[in-house]
Amino acid sequence: MTYFTRASAFAPGGIGNVGPGLDVLGAAVAGAGDTVVAEWCDTPGITIRATGHPDLPTDARRHTSGVAARAVVRAATSLGVTAPAGGIALSVTKGLPLSGGQGGSAASAVAGAAATNALLGSPLDTPALLAACLEAEEMVAGRHLDNIAPSLLGGIVLVRSIDPIDVVSLPVPPALRVVMAHPNQRLRTADARAVLPRDIPRAVVIHQLAQVSAMVAALYTGNLPLLGRALDDRIAEPARARLLPGFLEAKAAALAAGALGGSISGAGPTAFALCDGASVAARVADAMRAAYAGAGLTAHVRVAEIDTAGTRVEHHTS
Amino acid sequence: MTYFTRASAFAPGGIGNVGPGLDVLGAAVAGAGDTVVAEWCDTPGITIRATGHPDLPTDARRHTSGVAARAVVRAATSLGVTAPAGGIALSVTKGLPLSGGQGGSAASAVAGAAATNALLGSPLDTPALLAACLEAEEMVAGRHLDNIAPSLLGGIVLVRSIDPIDVVSLPVPPALRVVMAHPNQRLRTADARAVLPRDIPRAVVIHQLAQVSAMVAALYTGNLPLLGRALDDRIAEPARARLLPGFLEAKAAALAAGALGGSISGAGPTAFALCDGASVAARVADAMRAAYAGAGLTAHVRVAEIDTAGTRVEHHTS
Numbered sequence: 001m002t003y004f005t006r007a008s009a010f011a012p013g014g015i016g017n018v019g020p021g022l023d024v025l026g027a028a029v030a031g032a033g034d035t036v037v038a039e040w041c042d043t044p045g046i047t048i049r050a051t052g053h054p055d056l057p058t059d060a061r062r063h064t065s066g067v068a069a070r071a072v073v074r075a076a077t078s079l080g081v082t083a084p085a086g087g088i089a090l091s092v093t094k095g096l097p098l099s100g101g102q103g104g105s106a107a108s109a110v111a112g113a114a115a116t117n118a119l120l121g122s123p124l125d126t127p128a129l130l131a132a133c134l135e136a137e138e139m140v141a142g143r144h145l146d147n148i149a150p151s152l153l154g155g156i157v158l159v160r161s162i163d164p165i166d167v168v169s170l171p172v173p174p175a176l177r178v179v180m181a182h183p184n185q186r187l188r189t190a191d192a193r194a195v196l197p198r199d200i201p202r203a204v205v206i207h208q209l210a211q212v213s214a215m216v217a218a219l220y221t222g223n224l225p226l227l228g229r230a231l232d233d234r235i236a237e238p239a240r241a242r243l244l245p246g247f248l249e250a251k252a253a254a255l256a257a258g259a260l261g262g263s264i265s266g267a268g269p270t271a272f273a274l275c276d277g278a279s280v281a282a283r284v285a286d287a288m289r290a291a292y293a294g295a296g297l298t299a300h301v302r303v304a305e306i307d308t309a310g311t312r313v314e315h316h317t318s
Numbered sequence: 319m320t321y322f323t324r325a326s327a328f329a330p331g332g333i334g335n336v337g338p339g340l341d342v343l344g345a346a347v348a349g350a351g352d353t354v355v356a357e358w359c360d361t362p363g364i365t366i367r368a369t370g371h372p373d374l375p376t377d378a379r380r381h382t383s384g385v386a387a388r389a390v391v392r393a394a395t396s397l398g399v400t401a402p403a404g405g406i407a408l409s410v411t412k413g414l415p416l417s418g419g420q421g422g423s424a425a426s427a428v429a430g431a432a433a434t435n436a437l438l439g440s441p442l443d444t445p446a447l448l449a450a451c452l453e454a455e456e457m458v459a460g461r462h463l464d465n466i467a468p469s470l471l472g473g474i475v476l477v478r479s480i481d482p483i484d485v486v487s488l489p490v491p492p493a494l495r496v497v498m499a500h501p502n503q504r505l506r507t508a509d510a511r512a513v514l515p516r517d518i519p520r521a522v523v524i525h526q527l528a529q530v531s532a533m534v535a536a537l538y539t540g541n542l543p544l545l546g547r548a549l550d551d552r553i554a555e556p557a558r559a560r561l562l563p564g565f566l567e568a569k570a571a572a573l574a575a576g577a578l579g580g581s582i583s584g585a586g587p588t589a590f591a592l593c594d595g596a597s598v599a600a601r602v603a604d605a606m607r608a609a610y611a612g613a614g615l616t617a618h619v620r621v622a623e624i625d626t627a628g629t630r631v632e633h634h635t636s
Contacts, residue, residue, distance in 0.1 A: 024528040050535045143578035160532040160548060168440040168535045170545065185494040205526070205553070212527050213534045226486065230478060235523070277462035 002295035006039040009116035011110035012307040013095075013102040013177070016147040016266035019231040020155070020211035022196075025148035026103075027156045029178050032049060032095045035067050035108040038115035038186065044316040046070050050092035051101040064105045064136035065112025067093050071132035076123045083234035088116060099181055099189060101266035106147030109313055113153075115154070118313045126152065127165050134162060141189050155311025156219060172306045175221040177281035180265065180275040180304060181255065181288040182253040183246055192267035195239045204234050222261055224276045228292040231261030244268050246295030250288045255288035278303065321534050324357040329428035330625040331413075331420040333496070334584035336474070337549040340514075342500040344464035345474045345578035350413045352425040352522060354383050356433035356529035359407035364388050370412035382423045382454035383410050383430025388420070389450035389467055390434040394441045416508035417507060418500055419584035424465030427454035429630055432470070438633045444470070445483050452480060459507050465584065465585075472628025474537060490624045491540040497572065497591040497597035498622060499606040500585065501615040512586035514555045522552050536623040542578055542594045549579030549592060562586050564613030568606045575605035596621065 012033040018025040041047060046060040046069045048232040064141075073083070074154055090112055110156025113132045117124045124132065133148045141147075142226035149157040149167045203260075214230035232253070241247050247264065252272035254262045258280045262273035273288065275281035281303040292299035330351035336343040352370075359365060364378040364387045378384025386407060391401070397430035406429055413421035431450045435442045442450070451466045459465075467475040467485045478484040518526075532548035535541070565582065572580045572591035576598045581621050591606065593599035599621040609616035 020527070021531070022527065024531060037396070048409050128604045132466070158528070158531050158535055160528050161546070166532075166544075166547065168532060170535065175582055196520060200516055200523050202553075205518050205523050206341045208480050208498060208523070209338070209340065209527060209530050210476070212531045213342060214486060215533040216485075216531045217476055217488065217538070224480070226484075229484065235520075 006037060007115045007313060008035060008037040008316070009111040009114035009311055009313045010035045011107040011114065011151045011311045013104055014147060014150050014307065015106045015272050016103055017236055018209045019215065019261065019263045020233045021146070021215065022233070022236050023144040023146055024159050024214065025201060025212060026116065026150040026159070027302045027311060028150035028154050029180060029305045030307040031302060032102065034104065034111045035093040036108065036111035037091045038069065038088050038117045038119045040084060040086055043089070044087045046073070047087060047089045047201060049089050049091045052092045053098060057064045057097055058232055060090070060097055064109035064140055065090050067136035067139055068109040068113035068133045069116040069137045072120070075128050075132060076120045079123050081120055081123045083120060086121060086259045089114045090115070097182060099186060101264065101270040102180065102182070103151060103266060105140045105148035106133065106137055107151050109133040110151040112313045114313050118315055130165050130167070150310070152311050154308045155306060157218060170216060170219045172308055173219065173224060175224065176278050176306055177275045178304050178306065179259070179275060179277055179281050179285045179288060180270055181250055181292065181300065181301045182270045182274070183292045183299040185245065185251045185269045185297060187243055187267065187269045189267045192240055192243065195243060196236060197239060200235055207234055227274065228260030233262060233263050237263050240264055240268055245272055246292045246297045249295055252283045252289040253287040253291035257284045259284045324355060325433045325631060326355040326634070327429040327432035327436065327629055327631045328353045329425040329432065329469045329629045331422055332465060332468050333627065334421055335578065337581045338551045339464070339528045339533065340551070341462040341464055342477050342532065342552050343530060344468040346468035346472050346500060346628060347624035349620060349622045350420065352413055352422065352429045353371050353411040354426065354429035354433045355385065355409045356406050356437045358402060358593055360404045361407070362405045364391070365405060365407045367407050367409045370410045370524060373415060373416055378385070380458035381406050382427035382458055386427040386431035386451045389432040390431045390438070390442060390447070392481055393446050393450060394438045397441050399441045401436055401438060406437060408426040415500060417504060419582065419586045419588040420498065420500070421465035421469060421584060423458045423599055423617070424451065424455055425469050428469040431628045432450045432631050436633055438476055438557060448483050448485070460511060461575070461598055468628070470629050472626045473624060487536060489535045490626055491537065491593050493542065494624060495593045495596050496622050496624065497577070497593060497599050497603045497606060497619065498619045498620045499568055499610065500588045500612045501579065501617040503563065503587045503615060505561055505585065505587045508584045510558055510561065513561060514553045514554060515557060518553055523564060525552055543618050545592065546578030549581060555581050558586055560581055564610045564615045565589055566599045567613055568609040569603040571609035572602045575602045577602045
């Protein structure tokens with residue numbers, strides 16, 4: 001077994017709950033992510049040296065990168081991997097906003113797990129890495145993989161099952177562009193989940209079943225107009241829109257500017273729009289920024305491609 | 319405009335509510351269907367000359383082929399089509415069981431609509447034909463297109479929306495075989511719909527969203543094991559299984575004999591199993607027949623391919 005002295009991993013953020021795909025459909029979005037450097041240290045167990053943000057816990061049992069790293073070490077040990085004496089120190093660089101709805105907790109978990117796995121000589125396969133990250137995500141955001149799986153694998157991912165883990169990578173139409181609009185408002189993930197209905201009327205369920213299936217069909221056929229028609233969430237979006245001043249205006253502005261469709265990214269407050277091509281996306285970005293401004297909110301808005309690479313790992317031997 | 323003196327249409331039956339795809343996923347199954355012959359007659363309006371079954375209404379306003387034919391004439395008239403004086407007589411030959419859960423009411427509607435449209439010179443396009451059939455299906459089985467659309471178009475069809483009508487034809491893996499097992503028990507469609515839950519817990523909804531999406535992904539990729547794992551309905555099947563003695567035993571026997579998965583076809587009582595190849599399907603058919611026999615029921619069991627042709631129309635000028 002080869003041990004490296006240091007390994008780093010960059011994991012992209014993205015969109016969870018893509019439209020009607022509550023907890024089951026996620027996309028990695030290029031341009032922003034979290035980076036974790038893992039290295040051997042004298043302190044036993046997992047230590048977090050820096051979190052990259054003053055609001056984040058440095059207790060490794062409370063930070064998703066630490067929880068995921070601990071789970072990786074545990075799984076590696078059960079596979080017979082023996083690490084050198086001492087422990088592992090993690091340094092986290094947050095490139096994603098906290099509580100932004102851009103999969104920041106998942107990206108930290110994935111980067112922490114991937115860097116730690118690399119440091120140990122990569123004993124864990126993809127399902128085992130996903131399982132380790134799921135433990136971390138469960139602590140802060142609920143037991144779901146729709147941010148974790150695309151952050152690790154890249155692209156747009158359908159989570160068929162978390163027990164056992166069974167995920168499907170979907171094709172990404174090359175012209176697809178994403179507008180991510182992050183208004184300066186806070187929405188705690190716990191509050192966003194608390195407003196989800198406990199029971200859902202059958203007619204709404206049937207609508208949602210049809211839409212999420214049609215999104216999958218649209219991705220396989222590259223049918224972007226169908227993707228837009230199917231991007232219609234009647235479960236989470238109506239419940240959460242009430243908590244997000246400016247969202248409905250931003251969505252309406254995006255559609256009027258030519259977006260295929262849009263919804264809330266993850267648990268919010270970030271809103272996203274899907275667009276056919278970069279030039280439409282640029283107009284949609286301007287329209288969403290202006291709509292939030294009209295509602296008294298400054299929004300950080302960017303145009304991005306789907307990140308098809310997923311997590312990038314680098315090994316260092318000195 | 320050319321008028322024919324007679325037109326006939328054969329429309330296949332099939333599976334509605336395919337597994338988790340309640341009201342949204344349907345498949346046409348080869349080998350059994352309904353045939354309608356439409357011809358001009360002296361009696362104004364739509365007349366049904368023969369229904370092919372003593373239990374079926376001969377009142378054209380109560381038989382789905384008549385309702386669909388009336389809707390076709392109305393739509394054609396609104397497009398400026400003027401028919402000869404007199405009316406249209408329909409002769410129906412039922413190849414599908416009544417209240418069998420094999421899409422018999424839909425097939426009669428589709429055959430009636432297609433034959434009438436052909437007699438009129440085919441003024442209606444596919445969406446208009448689907449709308450005419452939907453009117454008929456709504457009268458007897460509820461407002462859904464998951465039997466109608468595959469019966470008309472063939473193959474496996476996803477119904478994204480009925481208002482407006484928006485359907486997606488999905489790829490059919492060539493090795494896919496269907497076992498249709500029709501036990502000698504009656505289950506009224508109205509009773510089968512009455513037991514569906516009005517509200518559905520969110521965790522069940524999320525599961526169902528994931529499964530139906532994964533079925534679509536499996537069809538596009540030809541991944542039959544994934545198709546089987548995703549064929550897991552937790553909404554309609556548990557509610558209806560209680561009304562269908564022998565079903566759970568037949569399903570278990572199908573899985574034990576190598577079926578990819580199985581569920582209730584439409585509103586039942588027919589059970590179906592999906593299989594990878596004809597030889598597995600033959601074993602599964604035997605196993606399902608034996609399981610029903612063990613429950614004291616005689617079952618008519620057949621192995622079939624997906625009917626990819628859909629409705630066949632023939633014109634006759636004499």
